Amino acid sequence: MTQTKLTRRGRNVVRTLTVGSLLIVIGAGFSAVGNASETKVISTPATSGYIRVVVAPGESLWSVAAMVAGNRDVNSVVDEILQANNLQSTDVAVGTRLLVPTR
Numbered sequence: 001m002t003q004t005k006l007t008r009r010g011r012n013v014v015r016t017l018t019v020g021s022l023l024i025v026i027g028a029g030f031s032a033v034g035n036a037s038e039t040k041v042i043s044t045p046a047t048s049g050y051i052r053v054v055v056a057p058g059e060s061l062w063s064v065a066a067m068v069a070g071n072r073d074v075n076s077v078v079d080e081i082l083q084a085n086n087l088q089s090t091d092v093a094v095g096t097r098l099l100v101p102t103r
Contacts, residue, residue: 055098064098078090
């Protein structure tokens with residue numbers, strides 16, 4: 001078996017391609033994470049007075065309630081979300097779809 005040694009120029013080309021590929025993969029990962037953290041609001045005309053919210057990474061039931069509470073008490077909005085979604089606790093997983101009151 002014959003081994004071919006890379007010249008200095010060949011090693012630099014391989015190194016450059018490897019680093020470039022890694023940067024592309026890392027950039028794609030950050031791009032996916034950046035898009036995932038945006039709260040998605042889906043309108044549902046059948047449930048007037050409510051919007052459907054998809055829980056994003058880093059969000060909690062409290063942060064979702066605070067987002068829509070306006071001048072209302074956040075605790076009462078959390079209670080409304082619990083009732084509307086038949087939840088037993090305030091723990092929600094990422095990707096959970098919640099009905100959230102808008103009134």
